[in-house]
Amino acid sequence: MLNPEIKKLLLAASPFRYLQPQELETLIAHSKILSFKNQETLIQQGKISHGMYIIIEGKALVIVKALGKNAMTFATLEEGNFIGETSLIEKIPATASVVAEGPLQCIQITTTYFDMLSSFFPETKYKITKAITEEICDRLIQLHQKISVLMNHSNMTQISLLSEIIKTFTHPEPISYEDAHIGYNQLRHLPFFELFSTEEYDQLLAMAKLVQAKKNCTLIKEGERDAPYFVVLWGAAQASIIQHNKIAKIMVLGPMSFFGSPSYVNGSPSIITYSSFERVTLLKISTENLIFLQKNNIQLWYKIIDLICRSFVTLDRSMAKLYVRLNNELYNR
Amino acid sequence: MCRVLSYLGNPIIIEDLLYKPDSSFIKQSYNPKYMSHLLNLAGFGLVAWDTTSHNPLFPHIYKTPQLPFYDENLRNFSEKIKPYCLLAHIRGVASSDNSIVSNQNVHPFIFEGSTMALAHNGSLIGFDQMKYDLLHYIQLPYQKKIVGNTDSEWIYALFLSQLSNPIGPYKTDSIIHAILETLKILQQVRHKHHLSVNSPVNLFISNGNFIAATRFVFDYGWQPFDAEPSAHFAYHSLWYTYGESYGLHDNEYKMKESEKKSSIIIASEPLTEDVTTWIEMPESTLIVAERIGNEIKIVSQDIPNMS
Numbered sequence: 001m002l003n004p005e006i007k008k009l010l011l012a013a014s015p016f017r018y019l020q021p022q023e024l025e026t027l028i029a030h031s032k033i034l035s036f037k038n039q040e041t042l043i044q045q046g047k048i049s050h051g052m053y054i055i056i057e058g059k060a061l062v063i064v065k066a067l068g069k070n071a072m073t074f075a076t077l078e079e080g081n082f083i084g085e086t087s088l089i090e091k092i093p094a095t096a097s098v099v100a101e102g103p104l105q106c107i108q109i110t111t112t113y114f115d116m117l118s119s120f121f122p123e124t125k126y127k128i129t130k131a132i133t134e135e136i137c138d139r140l141i142q143l144h145q146k147i148s149v150l151m152n153h154s155n156m157t158q159i160s161l162l163s164e165i166i167k168t169f170t171h172p173e174p175i176s177y178e179d180a181h182i183g184y185n186q187l188r189h190l191p192f193f194e195l196f197s198t199e200e201y202d203q204l205l206a207m208a209k210l211v212q213a214k215k216n217c218t219l220i221k222e223g224e225r226d227a228p229y230f231v232v233l234w235g236a237a238q239a240s241i242i243q244h245n246k247i248a249k250i251m252v253l254g255p256m257s258f259f260g261s262p263s264y265v266n267g268s269p270s271i272i273t274y275s276s277f278e279r280v281t282l283l284k285i286s287t288e289n290l291i292f293l294q295k296n297n298i299q300l301w302y303k304i305i306d307l308i309c310r311s312f313v314t315l316d317r318s319m320a321k322l323y324v325r326l327n328n329e330l331y332n333r
Numbered sequence: 334m335c336r337v338l339s340y341l342g343n344p345i346i347i348e349d350l351l352y353k354p355d356s357s358f359i360k361q362s363y364n365p366k367y368m369s370h371l372l373n374l375a376g377f378g379l380v381a382w383d384t385t386s387h388n389p390l391f392p393h394i395y396k397t398p399q400l401p402f403y404d405e406n407l408r409n410f411s412e413k414i415k416p417y418c419l420l421a422h423i424r425g426v427a428s429s430d431n432s433i434v435s436n437q438n439v440h441p442f443i444f445e446g447s448t449m450a451l452a453h454n455g456s457l458i459g460f461d462q463m464k465y466d467l468l469h470y471i472q473l474p475y476q477k478k479i480v481g482n483t484d485s486e487w488i489y490a491l492f493l494s495q496l497s498n499p500i501g502p503y504k505t506d507s508i509i510h511a512i513l514e515t516l517k518i519l520q521q522v523r524h525k526h527h528l529s530v531n532s533p534v535n536l537f538i539s540n541g542n543f544i545a546a547t548r549f550v551f552d553y554g555w556q557p558f559d560a561e562p563s564a565h566f567a568y569h570s571l572w573y574t575y576g577e578s579y580g581l582h583d584n585e586y587k588m589k590e591s592e593k594k595s596s597i598i599i600a601s602e603p604l605t606e607d608v609t610t611w612i613e614m615p616e617s618t619l620i621v622a623e624r625i626g627n628e629i630k631i632v633s634q635d636i637p638n639m640s
Contacts, residue, residue, distance in 0.1 A: 046609040065609045067575060070590045093608070186558060215638050236554040249635050252616035254554045254567070277617070277638060278553055324612055328575060328594075329620070329631045 006056050009080045010107070013054050014135055018127035027117075027124055032108045036060075036100040042083070043098040049087035051110040055079050058104035063097045067324055076101070085132050088114045089306075090313045095320065118302070126302050130265075133309040136316055137262040143319045144241065144271045150326040151243040157332050158245040172213035172282060180210060180281055182233075192231055192256040195307075200300045207289040213276040220261055220274040226287040227270050229260030229308070235280030239315065240273050241322075248326070251318040252277050258307050259315075264290060265308065272315070334371040334425040334569070335440070335454045335601070336361045337537045339544040341418045341622050342596025342629055343578045347381065348411040350419065350579070354586035354604040359401050362423045367570050367602045373425035375432065376439035377401035380450045381416035382541030390448055390500070392416075392541060396439040418541045422452035437481035441537075442489040444478045447499040448540040451492060453485035454601050455533035456565045457519065457551075460484040462526045467491055470518045491515050492538065501540055505621050505632055508545050512536065512619060513636070520551055520639035531556050535569045535601065543623040546571055546599045548614045549636050571614040573599045573622075575631065597622045597629045 007024065010016055016024055033056070036042060043049045045065055055077055062075040062083065074096060077083060083098050088111055117125035177184055184205070187193060193201050208231075213219065219237060220227040230237065232255050239250040239259065250272065253259055261270035264287055294301045325331060338358045340350060351358045356366055362373045378396035383389060393414060401407055401423060422440035426432040440452040457463065464487055468476060475490040493499060495511035516534065523529070532551045537544065548571040556566045577591035579598060587610050588596065598604070599620060603611040614620060620633040 046607045067588075067610050067612050232554065234554055234556075247635075249615055249617070252553065252568070254616075255556075278555065280554070318615070321612060321615070325633070328612075329633045331633050332635060333632070 009056060010054060013080055013082050015052065015082055015085055015128050015131045017131050019124065023121070023124045023127070026121065027109070028107060030113060032110070034106050034108050036104040036106070038100055038102050040100045040104075041097060042100065042106065043094045043096070045095065045097040046093045048091055049084040049094045051108050051114065052082055052084045052088050053098070053106040053108050054082045056105050056107055059101045060104055061099050061101050063099060064095070065097075067328060085135065086313050086316075087111055089129065089132060089309050092313075092317070095317070122299070122302050126305060129305055129309050133265050133305070133312060136309070136312045137266045137268070140262065140312065140316055140319065141268065141271060143316070143323060147241055147248065147319065147323055147326065148243045150323070151241065151246050151248055154246070154326070154331070155333055156246040156248070159242075159247050170214065170217040172211035172217060172219060172276070172284065175210055175212045175281070177210060180212065182210070182281075187233070190233065190256065192258070195303055196300070200297070200303070203293070203297055203300060205283075207293060208283040208285045210281070211284045212279070212281050214279050215276050217276045218273065219276060219282075220270050220272070222270055222273045224261060224270045225263045227261035227263060228287060229258065229264075229285045229290065230274070231283040231285075232257045233281045233283060236277040237280055237282075238275050238277040239318070240275070241271075242273050246332070248322055248331070250315065250322055258311050260308065260311070262312065265312075334365075334368050334373065335452075336365060336373050336423045336425070337440075337452045337454050337535070338421045338598070338600045338604075339419065339537050339539060339546065340579070340596070340598050341539070341544050341624060344383070344415045344417045345579060345596075346412065346415050347379075347419060348408075349586070350598070350604065351411050351421070352408070353581070356602070356604055356606050358421060358423070358600075358604065361602060362401055365602060366606065371425055373423040374400060375424040375426040375434045376436070377404070377407065377421070377423050378439040378441055378452075379419060379421035380441050380443055380539075381414060382418040383414060383416040390541070392418075392443070392448075392450065394443060396436055398434050398436050398439055418539060418544070420450050420452055420537055420539045420544070422537075433482055435481070438483045438486075440485055442486050444475065444490075444493065444499070447493060448501060449493060449496070449499065450539055451485070451489040452537045453483075453488060454535040454537075454569050457484040457534065458530045458532045458565065459523070459526060459528040460487075462528065463519075463522045466522045466525060467518070470494060488515065488519070488534070488536065491518060492536075502542065503540070505543065505623055508538070508543060508621060509619060509632075509634070512538070512545060512547060516547075516549065516636065516639055523551060529555055531566050533565055533567070533569045535571055537599070543621055544597070544599055545619065545621040546614075547619050547636060549617055549619075551639065553616070568616045570602055571599070571618075571620075572601070572603050572608070572611045573597060573614065573620065574603070574611045575629070576610075593627070594629050595627055597631065
């Protein structure tokens with residue numbers, strides 16, 4: 001049994017906010033309580049973190065080293081705060097170090113344990129993933145605001161209004177598998193679909209439309225609500241921020257990339273503009289069909305929400321890089 | 334796959350770049366961290382500009398088709414020279430008896446009489462079909478100087494042909510213009526031969542006063558359905574770190590922070606396992622670092638889609 005005070009603390013922690021008390025009990029029963037000495041490192045920036053840590057006693061400092069800056073303390077974390085949540089989603093290097101400030105106790109949800117939840121407690125995993133995705137989407141909005149301020153104050157080259165108007169009139173066109181010279185079974189062998197069982201693959205494709213777009217065609221407009229999700233099969237798309245006729249490229253999304261608007265996650269409109277970078281062949285899944293899958297095939301839905309979360313982790317990292325670059329480079333001037 | 338390293342800034346003993354960091358440039362030939370299944374064993378070359386050398390407009394040049402980690406001469410040389418600008422390349426080619434490993438194919442390329450050097454990380458798919466059409470765009474004196482059989486040397490000759498003269502000085506705008514023209518011509522010739530398969534072209538160019546680099550792919554994301562997996566179906570990486578001086582600071586190799594930025598490294602991968610003070614350039618981007626007084630300024634821009 002968990003100490004009631006710790007249980008209350010954990011239920012209030014953002015990643016667990018959708019869990020029932022019993023689900024939290026089960027989760028924590030298989031987790032470790034770790035103790036750290038003063039100045040001991042929990043997470044090392046640049047190294048892959050072994051999971052998420054929730055502080056139950058003591059304080060920790062978040063320290064960031066970045067291009068153009070000495071190591072600086074970014075935040076102080078206290079009881080109930082958590083760190084390393086994105087390591088549960090993507091096994092990528094941590095973006096900050098976390099060091100104990102005095103004796104510290106944490107509960108650690110390891111990445112391995114979190115992955116195992118898919119088999120034994122998929123709903124628990126789903127609820128945590130959903131909460132983390134919402135956190136990341138909120139962070140993206142803040143980062144977007146910071147980048148927009150930098151763009152507004154820079155003398156970046158302005159894009160042609162005419163070309164932007166033309167983009168808004170070009171849309172991806174539906175295309176048959178036959179016309180695209182794609183065999184239905186050939187797609188099955190693409191890495192993106194390895195995640196799905198044959199039944200899930202069939203249902204996913206039944207819910208998706210094959211579309212093609214010429215280059216520079218708008219796929220998702222900033223401000224758009226209920227935008228669809230896309231899987232890039234061939235070619236590439238681009239994610240950008242457009243502010244006052246200035247454009248900053250966030251990243252290019254090549255084959256097997258999955259992207260869409262956060263509106264499905266947190267109800268907010270898209271903060272990013274997605275357009276075709278090359279001519280591109282995509283699978284398009286509408287919001288209505290995502291809702292249908294959520295209601296009718298929960299196992300498939302769990303896998304999709306995992307992909308959505310990963311796509312926002314990638315976007316978050318690319319936007320953070322853009323922010324650093326805008327501070328160091330004369331970009332698009 | 335190849336690996337490329339460029340440096341511009343305060344004079345530096347080159348072993349601090351080539352040998353000392355934990356993922357040093359020489360280590361990247363046999364133990365790269367990115368695309369680690371591909372080794373870079375087909376030759377090493379460097380050009381280095383040093384104000385104290387004779388005729389400093391022209392760089393030291395060292396090239397060998399041998400394995401750099403067995404090269405005692407390179408090691409000794411790297412402990413002695415202290416250039417302010419460097420462009421180095423380790424060549425990776427397919428493990429095939431069709432690959433030609435020779436001194437003529439070692440990068441960086443620098444024709445006699447020119448101060449401009451170029452190294453390339455990438456591969457133009459179908460280059461054999463393209464190259465004789467490229468002659469239309471390459472000035473005659475440069476055509477005669479091509480001695481190897483790499484796509485890279487032809488790209489170098491094509492790039493030089495877009496410049497007003499082989500020695501300079503050049504403004505940043507004219508360098509950017511020449512790079513974009515080079516890419517545009519390559520794409521025109523690709524079109525002519527109906528070549529539309531993903532082909533990466535990361536160029537590194539310097540004449541001692543600037544370094545320019547591209548992270549670019551023609552027809553990104555388009556590859557044959559039945560193609561074998563290949564490193565050339567992706568963007569090759571491009572990173573930089575920027576600050577006062579590179580070296581051992583606080584027991585780690587990194588760029589020392591300062592308000593005034595006077596040194597930059599642009600490379601295909603970081604020189605240390607810890608990449609926290611490095612930035613990865615996004616896809617389809619061109620970066621130019623130029624020395625202005627005692628400072629290095631960075632200009633970057635999106636490369637327009639060429640298709």
